[in-house]
Amino acid sequence: MATHRRSHAGSGEPGLRQLGDEDLMQLVAGGDARAFEVIYERHCTAVFSLAYRICGVRAAAEEVAQEAFLAIWRSGARYDRTRGSVRTWLLGVVHNRAIDSLRRSTAHDRLRVADEQAAERLEAPERTEVEVARRDEARSMRAVVGTLPRDQRRVVELAYFGGFTQEQIAEMLDAPLGTVKGRMRLALEKLRAALEPKEAIP
């Protein structure tokens, strides 16, 4: 493993940029900081955006994003390409850490954050084609989520972005646990159905 050749060129190195995430992760597992930098640049907006949506506070979101990227850097060898894309894996790590961070804060903060929609105003300027595509993807995904009945959308948001358990949600909404379970299931099934015909962004 020590014989792996490392590149010491700047971040603008075109060779690495042409590699897919999966190939980059093999280099990252061997300790290649330049390969990791390309992964960072490719996904930092998605990572920070998810962390910010969950934490609701820039400092906490930066902390979560930093922890998640370092976890990816340090456990690159554990990436298993049969279990999904690097992006999905990375965002899964971000989600877990952001929820952990949120659960350390007070219930009041969490409710506020789960309800917050004001982040829209802070959206980054569009730069590259990929970013424009991601922005469009975000808009259309928001539209898809927006088509869910309000009750269903709310349980998904409280669970996924608010970090509440189904029992807590049932209590907060003063609804039977079975109803909450049913809403979660219906919401995810509708989202999945809405996603199917879509083409993924490379």
Add this chain to the structure above:
Amino acid sequence: VTGAADHHGASEQLAAYALGALPAEEGAQLREHLEGCRKCRAELASLRTAVDALPASVPQIEPRPALKESVMAIVESEAALLRAAGETADVPERRERRRRWWSEVSLARPRARLAAAFAVAAITALVLVLPGGGSATRTIQAQVSGPARAAGARVSLQLRGSRAQLVVNGLPAPGANRVDELWVKHGSSAPLPAGTFVVGTGSVVVTRPVRMGDAVLVTVEPGGGSSAPTTVPFIVANA
């Protein structure tokens, strides 16, 4: 063999599980069921495609350039350590010394002395500050040197004001009837005890306030801890 009632109950939990909304025990129970139930595994995979798309629905916000600088500074230093570790693979076990090391080893120039005394598995002293907001957490990479058990450990100190916690990753237990003990050292005075711990991965609260210029140290001590260090610190973080 899984009964139909069990299956039905498990199936009802899948959406909450995919969303991360099951309490830990229920999650563990479901995972057990999933191992033996292909139908539930397939359903979960299908529900997960919806959950995996949720991050794409949030407003896209670019992080500040400072975040990249901060992440890459740690990555570069660890990449350098990995290269160095490739060259000095075997780290001999440190011999315990019971002298009052702090009177003879100046923390201001620990590198040469520590390196001479032990095989140094990893040295990095890096202060990273995420700018913005006085209450921001400061993360300081700790220097980790012998014993061999610490060779793969990653340790950092997180400071918010004068409250500190040590974030430990991959540090094997110190052995039977032993604990790792935290110390806060202010200037040239003797280190003061700041809590004991036995944790492989997790965070440990430093029970004394830590101020700019203080050093947070970790030594191996007999179970129950000591009132003054009896071994040389193998983790050092300069606040």
